[in-house]
Amino acid sequence: MNKKPLLLGTAFAMAMAVSVNASADRVIDLFSVTQAKFFDVTTNGVAESRTVNDPNPYPSPLNSIIGDNRDISVNLINSPDPANVNASASVTAGVYNFSQDTQAGAEAQIQWDGSNVGVEGADGGILNPTGLGGINLWDTGSLFSFDVIFADQGFTADVIVYTDATHFSRIRIDTVVPVSNQTFSLAFAAFENAAFVAANGGAGSAGLADLNNVGALQVILNPLGTGLSIDLTIDNITTVPEPATLSLLGMGLLGMGASARRRKLANA
Numbered sequence: 001m002n003k004k005p006l007l008l009g010t011a012f013a014m015a016m017a018v019s020v021n022a023s024a025d026r027v028i029d030l031f032s033v034t035q036a037k038f039f040d041v042t043t044n045g046v047a048e049s050r051t052v053n054d055p056n057p058y059p060s061p062l063n064s065i066i067g068d069n070r071d072i073s074v075n076l077i078n079s080p081d082p083a084n085v086n087a088s089a090s091v092t093a094g095v096y097n098f099s100q101d102t103q104a105g106a107e108a109q110i111q112w113d114g115s116n117v118g119v120e121g122a123d124g125g126i127l128n129p130t131g132l133g134g135i136n137l138w139d140t141g142s143l144f145s146f147d148v149i150f151a152d153q154g155f156t157a158d159v160i161v162y163t164d165a166t167h168f169s170r171i172r173i174d175t176v177v178p179v180s181n182q183t184f185s186l187a188f189a190a191f192e193n194a195a196f197v198a199a200n201g202g203a204g205s206a207g208l209a210d211l212n213n214v215g216a217l218q219v220i221l222n223p224l225g226t227g228l229s230i231d232l233t234i235d236n237i238t239t240v241p242e243p244a245t246l247s248l249l250g251m252g253l254l255g256m257g258a259s260a261r262r263r264k265l266a267n268a
Ligand SMILES: [Ca+2]
Pocket: 040, 041, 042, 043, 044, 045, 046, 047, 048, 075, 076
């Protein structure tokens, strides 16, 4: 697995953060719909899962979850004392939290796979790879953007875009270092690039995801279940329109041009 982080420079990340607030027209999740904290206290191979519907379905201007439903889960993989050394997840105060005790190893998931009907149980833990019904993300932008408020360790996350059960693209990111208030971006084009996906995660048995036809989105945190103490807080996940990003970068370049002109005038 390629461990090279897909991090962007701080200046660029700041520009991205501004553009998210200014002009994103389709959210993935603003984490404003809460889910109470819960724990997995068993190393039985079964995750604890919770599901919630958005009380303001799309296209309400108050909609904050793509597909109107979010599933979160925690799977305690190993622990010397599961009842007391374990892991939890929650969505409260506008942010998602995953916490893993020292010496525990756990994986956490966030799924956006539409309402829980058919293949999903009441808790939403099973992924429905076509539950979003084929959303065209290219209509909404060209990058995923997610704000990590805090991570006390470097963390690994797999971001998976599904078109259906056999067409998906998985990309692993690894921050290597702790994170504080940083915006990460992942280009849609990366998920449609066979060589990049093969090198950084993997594709479905029938091929890559088509971001014109998205059936589900999934984030797997700490997919290796490694045993470090982890506290991770994620804020808004959105799609970012390229024109807004370019115009912000362009404004930065214009600003540099203006100061160069001022220096010239001062020297004249
Ligand atoms: Ca369990």
